Amino acid sequence: MATIQEVAKKAGVSVATVSRVLNNSHTVKETTRFKVEQAIGALNYAPSVLGRNLRNSESRLLLVLIPSISNPFYTEIINGIEDTAIHEGYNIMLCETDSNPQREAIYFNLVRNRMADGIILMDPTINRNNVLQLAETHPIVQCSEFDKEGHISYVSINNELAAYQAVKHLIKIGKRKIAFINSDEKFLYARERKAGYEKAFNEYDMSVEAKWMYNIQKLNFESGQQAMRTLLNQADRPDAVFAVSDVLAIGALKEIHASGLNVPNDIAVIGFDKISFSNMTYPTLTTVSQPMYRMGCISATMIIKKIRGEKVESMLLEHELIIREST
Amino acid sequence: MATIQEVAKKAGVSVATVSRVLNNSHTVKETTRFKVEQAIGALNYAPSVLGRNLRNSESRLLLVLIPSISNPFYTEIINGIEDTAIHEGYNIMLCETDSNPQREAIYFNLVRNRMADGIILMDPTINRNNVLQLAETHPIVQCSEFDKEGHISYVSINNELAAYQAVKHLIKIGKRKIAFINSDEKFLYARERKAGYEKAFNEYDMSVEAKWMYNIQKLNFESGQQAMRTLLNQADRPDAVFAVSDVLAIGALKEIHASGLNVPNDIAVIGFDKISFSNMTYPTLTTVSQPMYRMGCISATMIIKKIRGEKVESMLLEHELIIREST
């Protein structure tokens, strides 16, 4: 591997000049630039970003922390982040926390160690204090999940309103016994969507029944199936289900089907996220769409601004109820 | 941000000693180590990986190049890569090529620029020559897709055999008019699975018909639907479909359903990959399982060995036919 020294020697100029060519400074004579470019080509030289990073004390790397890469909800966001990052000359380091505090601690150190210039965080439930403390000294933005009390910038949607509208839709099509498959309520979105669910109930003078609430542990298809199984085994069966994630709703759909009941006549189902699978189920799934890709773009833009020391504003984006066959 | 100098001064030792403590060298007196650790704590010091990287000329970053993050097949592999990488003290930079040569060029430079120590490549179809040339001087391994003629290490499965077994299974349950939804044949797996398909046909003296072959452009649900629509519109309708990806098979399933036909009686469907969603479709999808997670682990181990200068052997792992309701 050639170094800038060798290029300089070969071109018969100083390293400073080579550096200027590399960073296309406009103060280089055309003939000199040409000589340098010849030397670079001849030596097949590529500048070491290691030296540059140390000198500039930056890594041009964005740390993206997600709970799980298997959830299509996040992959769409990542697409947005990556496109924006590349465009701004950054690359992303994608890391899965699995909601594991130890892993998160390792990743947080990456920014303290200057391996990453900033963090886009999608799972701030672990070590709330660590996050707040890190945010004092390092650029962090939150995407989707965020800390309401903290002062860390975020981009998300109005979860309470979205859930309220979803449940209201179920009520309007004549359902009254609406079950709720929720995530662990350590997640903000879980608490907010629950609030939306309750708000709709209150509005129609319906009482929220504990027997129709189910909290899952792990966000995957099997949890949705398991939840639905429990719900179906009750004497007083629900006539609709609102799940906080399409992944759960799809599991529920499968289970209802397996038990010989009809969707939406016996039980209507509504999910959340509008992942691409949700249009491939039988029947197709009614859901709430979030602008995932845009959330990704915006969070990338925000973190880059923060890294540059600019001020940024938190944002709540629009969601949309997508009515399909399951309701 | 404190530097190693400040820690040394505060602890009343030299930077060398601080460095020794940092890298837990055993040649430091206990009392000295204690002093240093006190200073580190007091200054809230975290070593800059920038300086270390330059000094050691390594980045401890693995570049992972995938065609698309939206395909669950890859996300499982990534899980394996990440777990192994972390365990070995590496982090991963995940980048989506979208089979775009320009993007790939950018990413390849990341390793030439020493931003990454090695590459795990899952999409070697673009710029075959560039890949081979880069492999001359930099650590690369191929995962899933690989270049048969090249001499770059890889981990994959026996695609021809797997496809042969899948098609044979369809023949055994009485199907004869077996359609084939394939990817672009620039992909090795597409060519190999086609060979397996043809081999099964030959063995049963069935003739391979052009009208039952369909090549998709983009690997997503819609392509599967589109392919199936075309296949169904023919006078002589197939009685089975083999799709090279679960994503395509699921799209096909949906389309068959929409046209009022029954799976598997009218048309049997078989996919490939055993993504978790394949068990949530109606009916559940027969498929070929690949050890995705293990492929990820192995490719990470391989690339790290290569980075260390050790020799590595290419591997073909076992696959398995998973028979479910769709056949």
Next chain:
DNA sequence: CTGAAAGCGCTAACAG
């Protein structure tokens, strides 16, 4: 327009 030289933060010989 170009060169000399300092220094980013760290590790590892080498000497003591």
Next chain:
DNA sequence: CTGTTAGCGCTTTCAG
């Protein structure tokens, strides 16, 4: 067991 010192490869003043 510890300190001194020389760089790793680059960018950026400051002079000229």
